[in-house]
Amino acid sequence: MNVLEVVNLRKHFPIRRGFLRRTVGQVKAVDGVSFHIRKGETLALVGESGCGKTTVSRCILRALSPTSGEIRFTVDGKQVDLAGLSKRELKRYRRHMQMVFQDPFSSLNPRMGIADIIGEPLLVNGMRRVEERRKRVAELLDMVQLPRAFRNRFPHAFSGGQRQRIGIARALALNPSLIVADEPVSALDVSVQAQILNLMLDLQDRLGLTYLFVAHDLSVVKHVSDRVAVMYVGRIVEVADTRALYESPKHPYTEALLSAVPKPDPRLAGERVILEREVADPGRPPPGCHFHPRCRYAQERCRIEAPPLEQVGENRWVSCHRARELSLRGVG
Amino acid sequence: MPRTHMAESIAPAVQSAAAPILSVRELKTYFHLPEGIVRAVDGVSFDVHPGRTIGIVGESGCGKSITARSILGIVDRPGRIESGEIWLGGADGQSGPVDVVSLAPNGAQMRAIRGKEIALIFQEPMSSFSHYYTVGNQIMEAIREHSDASKQEAHARAIELLRTVGIPQPERRVEEYPFQLSGGLRQRVMIAMALACDPRVLIADEPTTALDVTTQAQILDLLGGLQEQRGLALILITHDMGVIAEMADDVVVMYLGRAVEKGSVNDIFHAPKHPYTRALLRSIPSITGAPRTKLATLGGSIPHPFNRPAGCPFHPRCPDVMAGVCDSAVPPVLAEGHGREVSCFLYGGKP
Helix, strand or coil: CEEEEEEEEEEEEEEEECCCCEEEEEEEEEEEEEEEEECCCEEEEECCCCCCHHHHHHHHCCCCCCCEEEEEEEECCEEEEHHHCCHHHHHHHHCCEEEECCCCCCCCCCCCCHHHHHHHHHHHCCCCCHHHHHHHHHHHHHHCCCCHHHHHCCHHHCCHHHHHHHHHHHHHCCCCCEEEEECCCCCCCHHHHHHHHHHHHHHHHHHCCCEEEEECCHHHHHHHCCEEEEEECCEEEEEEEHHHHHHCCCCHHHHHHHHHCCCCCHHHCCCCCCCCCCCCCCCCCCCCCCCHHHCCCCCHHHHHCCCCCEEEECCEEECCCCCCCCCCCCCC | CCCCCHHHHCCHHHHHHCCCCEEEEEEEEEEEECCEEEEEEEEEEEEECCCCEEEEECCCCCCHHHHHHHHHCCCCCCEEEEEEEEEECCHHHCCCCEEHHHCCCCCHHHHHHECCCEEEECCCHHHHCCCCCCHHHHHHHHHHHHCCCCHHHHHHHHHHHHHHCCCCCHHHHCCCCHHHCCHHHHHHHHHHHHHCCCCCEEEEECCCCCCCHHHHHHHHHHHHHHHHHHCCEEEEEECCHHHHHHHCCEEEEEECCEEEEEEEHHHHHHCCCCHHHHHHHHHCCCCCCCCCCCCCCCCCCCCCHHHCCCCCCCHHHCCCCCCCCCCCCCCCCEEEECCEEECCHHHCCCC
16 A cells, blocks of 8 residues: 655746846756655655755645645545645644654754653644653653653753654654655764664564655665665656665666765775766756766767656666666665 | 775885874863863874875764864864874975974964965865855965965966866856855865865865765765875865775774774774774665665764763773773773774773
8 A cells, every 4th residue: 555656746946036036937846756655665765965855755744835746645544635735624634744854953942841842743633631641752752762761851961863762752653654754864973873773664663654764875775765766856767676776776877876875895995987067957957868968878869858757677667768778887 | 087096005014114294193182161171182193194095083072073173273262282292294304393283373384384284175165165255266365375476376276276176167167156156066166275285284074074975976086086196195084984995095983082993994994993993884874785674783872072981981882891991991002013003901901
């Protein structure tokens, strides 16, 4: 069963200039993105800054209203299109989707004790009795492996890793159907990163959680995800099962991205695909395939015609004219 | 251009016999705060050789950036260098080495070294540039500070430097302001500025942390290439073990102000000795690992600098802790030959 189906999602931001703030163009931050997430799995959305991955996640949570497209979300066996709902109608569904933020330092209210931070979503959603809330908060603290005795402390007393645990406990409070985690470990030290990733995997196994994991770090993504969607300038260029994507990428951008990651082994140092030039400006993307100016396999066709996202194998979609003929290099 | 590890083909013994260009000895930099003393750097020693890259790696609060700032004499108050020596070899071997610590931080001698002999590139290029001057002006200022170049000469040199660091259309870019450039281009400008006076030592403090991976790959490639061309001694400070593995010849692993282990990059990655180094290497997610696997974790988190543990600073998190030993004294630095050093009671020493 799919918890979420995103169909042809677009989010365009107007570029305004001059005294009258006339719209002179569009930044196509998200330009026709489609994917689905099955219940109990982790889909990672990866790409470099400005590729639109965060805009996608914000559209799904309806923190932004999409320009067009559908966001089909399944709650209690019923599917609703979140893209078309008004703010008032959305209220019913918000509790089923929760977010884990990147920065554990700015996402927790410094004036609230952690029992209140974790208990707030419970209160807002109708759990009025103090005793009931206290019990649930204690349960949640156990889940994220924080001592119950910490319940009355304030966020400043916690390290980055502990704060991220608090953020996860708050997200879990209402048993959400989908957790959107936007760069949940990128602000943490490596030794703490591992603890949080393990916790997220553990909780998923125990509670059957479904994650949309938005991240730029391909090593982190490999450790947590079942499937990966790679974005480039507002579009998905490749979706595949994690192992398949890393071992045999089908899109030249995926190949370059994997190759650019520094490998923590001096014996593997040296051979990198160095991409020329810079990421295209989403306000003025190149014609045809957005990646063609940096692609070493680009042909005439790539400069004119945008490749559609096509299925090339089981669980595998690629948006490249040459996907079937190229043999690209992955990593172990 | 793939980076070749030239240094590897030369026997380590030959390398270490060559005089280091910079020697840091028992450096201690403390911050005196009302709440107490923070020992940001607490007795760190290492050598930097021309044409080689020394990587200083560690997590936040380990003192790696303060080490860099100490070398340049730019530690912010209330921090100050308590003791130790930082010897900078004389240019062309004509004059003897100078102890940078003994120089007045704002004196003429130190100012002649900063930028000219030792240059620094920062993590976030945006905050290290002025918004009000063009990048050309800022590079020209660095050139004219240390030479008698005329404005025209400095301008021409600025364009040349931008070309060296791979900036397209340098004649146009030289007239632009930092906010008009992308992160990757800004970091290239930063490198151009650092190279303006042909320094012998380049300190790169998290040079690619704020960049995307493909841009990071470009910048690391550029740094490697420049080092080969110019025989630069590079001090690379980062928390990213992957960057260290790709770039460094020698590695210093720091934890809470101390160098817990030193060695060649191969020793550190393939035969780590200190429990912290071993735990750090095990806990990093690798792109070559299997999907959906648990990572080995290091318990606890880095202590607050005011609550520095007694004895070995790593002992409360150490899987191999020996009660009554590790918590009673700071382990001595044990030399293991070939520049290999480890500071841990597992390998000898008594409290």
